[in-house]
Amino acid sequence: MTRFLSLAVTSLLASTAAHAEEGMWLPRQTPSLAAELKAKGLQLDPATLGDLQKAPMNAIASLGGCSAAFLSPQGLVATNHHCVYGSIQYNSKPGQDYLTDGFLAADFAGELPAAPGTRIYVIEDLRDVTRDMNKGVSTRLTGAARYEKMEANRKALVSACEKQPNRRCDVRAYYGGATYFLQQQLEIKDVRLVYAPAGGIGNFGGETDNWMWPRHTGDFGFYRAYVAPDGTSAPYAATNVPYKPKSWLKVATEGVKENDFVMVAGFPGTTSRLVTAAEAKFNFDTMTPVQQQLLNDYSAAIEKATAGDPDATIKYASIIKGADNYKKKYLGEMAGADRIGLAARKEAAEAEYRAWIAADPRRAAMYNPAALDTLVAEANQSALDSVRMGTLGRAQLLSAARNLYRWSKERQKPDAQRESGYQDRDLLPTQQRLTAIERRYVPKVDRALFEQALTEYRKAPAEKRDPALEAKIAELGMDRLYADTKLGDTATRLAWLNKTPAEFEASTDPFIQLAVASYPRDIAREAEAKARAGQLQAARSAYMRGMLAFAEAKGRTLYPDANGSLRFTYGKVTGKAVDGQVWTPFTTAEGLVAKQTGKGEFAAPQKAIDLIKAKDYGRWTAPALGTLPVDFMSTVDITNGNSGSSTLNAKGEFVGLAFDGTLDGVVADWQYDPTINRTIHVDSRFMLWTMDKVDGAQRLLREMGVM
Template sequence: MKKLILFLTMSLMVMPVRADEGMWFLMFIERLNHRDMQKMGLQLTSEEIYSINNHSLKDAIVQFNGGCTAEMISKDGLVLTNHHCGYDAIAELSTPEANWLKNGFWAANHKAELKPKDLYVRFFVRMDDVSKRILAKLNPNMTEAEREKAVQQESALIEKENNEGGKYTVSVRPFFQGNEYYYFVYQDFKDVRLVGTPPESIGKFGGDTDNWEWPRHTGDFSMFRVYADANGNPAEYSTNNVPLKPKHYLPVSLKGVQENDFAMILGYPGRTNRWMPSGGIEQNVKFAYPAWVEASKLGMDKMKVHMDKSDQVRLNYASQYAQVANYWKNRQGMIDALTKHKTAAAKAKAEADFNKWANKPANKAKYGNVITTINNYYSKTNEKARHDNYLTGLLRTSGYAAMPYSLGRGLEAYANANEAGRAEMLPDLKAYIDEAYATLYEPLEKDVLAAQLGLYGTKSTGYEIAPLVAKIGKENNNNFTAYVNDAFAKSLFASKAKVEAFLAKPDVNTLKADPLYLLSSDLLTKYRAKSEEQQKLDADYSKSFRLLVDGMREANPNVKYYPDANSTLRLTYGKVRSLPADKRNDAKKNYYTTMQGEVAKYKPNDEEFDLPKRLLELYEKKDFGQYADKAGYMPVNFLTDNDITGGNSGSPVINGKGELIGLAFDGNIEAMAGDVIFDKDLQRTINVDIRYVLWIIDKYANAKHIVDEMTIVK
């Protein structure tokens, strides 16, 4: 009985797996998942999901611009993702006169599609296990630095062996905290063009108020097209390129969803920390996340003052603001959920039981000091975590916190070079300068920088702050406004014109005395600094955390484990599933929302809840076409119990036949602890119903030609 209790308690560290929990490798689904999936409603073979030699579902799934997921939905390279995933590109292509972000955009034909500067999709080709090969190069007597070097050297060899002369991008990644290693082969396509996007009032309906909330009524989608050369290979942008013919694309279902329908999601989840020790959870809840939330909110408030006054400023900062706002609410939700569910206490109990197992004679030499070392690490880094998050908040929201340092290093090299060297450097420098200053707005940047310096200088009290910031704060009673104004007046980094004047007459002494360069250098130096004590703490923690995961798996050999998310392709499966009844939702069951509920939220001219006139007119006429549910309502969003996280945005929700039924775009705030621990009762994925997507394209936008290129299943 004691062994059984120990097993159950220790399993809390990673949660014993239910069918709807887990982010699974595709190469193992036949062995680990396929039987469960069939019982839940899957009608595909494992080979139809993942195959190296034949086309399969995995060939339709792409990583979108490094941070989201998207899916191929036509034979002509049409790709679907979230509106918020395409937000950067849409904002970049917009101007006050042609504001695609505000008004929407629908290309009438291929020639009308718009090319952003930098946008790519990444196709997954294959993966393989190289754990034995890499671990054979390691031994327990290595320092962490020696271990890391050996891993990097062997990984570089593996990547070179599999990239076929540069045709593919190959990445070796660690899993289970460095107890296993796999390599992944990808192919990148860089000619990706905007095809269509609903207006922001649809694509971002509900704004920050509804973000992470249910019930939801958001048309969070946008559409792009992938182009290739005449032979179907990746190519830089060219008018001669042609739409890509993907190996596989998803048919689109109009059948709708019912509660308990099978649903699987493939995508690129960014990061989970399901193995995180209790000390890490406690540190985040009490030190790191509160600082993140406070710094983010301050930056947002300062940005918004200026964004509300100018359409151009709003466009320039729209993407940055949205990213900060998203994680501001996420981190507050994490604090609330982890506190409410007492997650740290549950993990601490599991760790205490693990520690008993670890200190048995047979295990003590290898695992005996693991928990002590981990707890020591967190106790000594709590105040640093708070400091680091205030500093990171400054760097994340202020363009002038980091830019003068990064540009200044280039200018210093330019100033020290001879005439030939300068001529060689000049094109790249000018390109960097053009990009750096293209969207900066000085009044906003001054306000954000001064406010964030004040917050950082006064709230990071338990850990030594950047020395120049401390000096300025002491001399100015921690009011940084006058200093920032004076720095901008004197700095060559204050404007593009001043930087270009420096290029004409470079002087190293002027650069090294520049107030914004000195401030930025001070902040970045502090951000990167690591004392010898910290380096030792990090190394000891890294080894102990790896041993903790190794020991947990050794102690629970019959449990099916999945590795933490790390932006590699995963599959999660579950069902369409309700939350408890909610009077805010007009739907008969609380697993879907309707356009009736969307219109009920409508507030004319409200930044978050306005709706286009045409949408309201179509609703009044009940002009839903073939996209209405058989019950008569127009569906908008629906819920599944899939296990996802950031990076899954834009992932396809696929039924048991391999057909597209929706588009994942969010999670519910009640289960915001999901990156750390899976809650089988509360965890939900919020999805756009594909019928609403098609209705917007066809009926609202009159772009039926886009729908016509898809394979529609009725």
């Protein structure tokens, strides 16, 4: 059955998309899309897009949350400004404010270590492991047993893959667990900040312009990958040398123009287009409004606690930026769902599918929607409780203490039996995350956020909360928590990674005491979640097998939801009409000057303004526009995680970076609509102009082969 399903999925994915520009395609699907791609304007052999050993796909990289690509043989990596923002923040302090002023290394020696835990992952393989994941799995297993068996299978696959030095491997579910692929990547541990323009370019417009059009943001920045002198991946060392990638993207000598074919390649995070109508309804009626409000309160609390304190403002800059981004996105999702009638669309599509199931008793037995419906209702309520209680994780020392105590407990087990996230492969990233706290933590701010989180935590049902944790908080009190803890010191914090459970349990550090008190309930909740996950995987994978069969019967394509694995998407450069307005596909330098106020979010560097007013664009002028383009729109299909994805022209050359969508289109995470779905890219010509004329980054331009 598993082998048949895998073949059926491959066959189904070979059909042509209902909406050609919809879908986040797996590289292996390119042969079946060849005719469509060529008809749309691709000038490469489509088969090259499916070969992870050749350019352009093997030049694409992941940052573990953003996408990126190599642009030189010296390991230079281009991504979004907001993707390197954490490293800019980490290296900033009062008197050295790279967030505002930007950063440019004069030479290799001047390139700065990125924030601890920063990685560049180089894609090497993406292979089907469905059969291996299903070994020993049957309908006779309980939810918990099913989860544990599949988790053991997953760990075995990952362990075998990671026997190759310096590889990071992961197994991801497709179609609700109907299919599984293993993604293999080279993990580069020494990442350095090379260049980021001033905040007045990289973040021009700030939250006011976020998710909006027209846009005038130069959202780009550069890292470099470093390795040991023998070419192997190694942590930071002064003797390390630039990594030499197998391929890198050629920067196009000409930019794009309206109606040009473009592609985006990257690692989109998560979409929810294949969930049930009940899940979508719960999300928009209940969950998203709560999440948006939580983020709104979180952002406001940080602003209040850091007001008038330059050091605290810098330390929490990347945290508040992330919160502001998502709270606005949630507003857009809710408005977009209403605009396109998402609930009605989902219900109508689902009704058609379920009628097809009900028409055949054999199908009803195989795909059984009722089993999934019952579990979804339980999971929805659990998710709502978890999102409120999870706000406690905003207290960084509490989160660190709980993580440290869990490490001490897991280390009592053989590595293969430890929980994911607490194996030997996870130790270095954990150490680096614990280290990064030192430049993102201020006690008074953390306390304010902890107090706010407790208010939200107590809104969860009493039976879901942890009485031992609440009692210990009441016993210790906030004053003692922050006065008596030593976890604010990095060396002390890291030392706890080597301590035993008995040492934790004997500790007088108040945050360690909270971690110990909360552990039993944390483990109990985790066990409940695992059992539910096992049941959901069984029910959802069956339901999705039915959906695949239904789509095949209708001659439709059903591509998998995004899940953090390598994908590509394609479309064209175009604007759109919006309620009496016409959104042209390009914004220009003159538009940036028109927005310039010299204050707050609209404060581009004076040098850039002077150059634009003088129309000093040099070779970077777009002939069709007669001026310097800043950003452009296209119909490519992206989501979170695609930030930093390289935009390629019909020849596979670099022409920009995807960095955003429009607010009315962010509902595409749940339902694609070609009338509203648009992606915003920073134009490579604006990037190159900024590097050349504004910041004097000729060293990098020469390295990229454009000077």
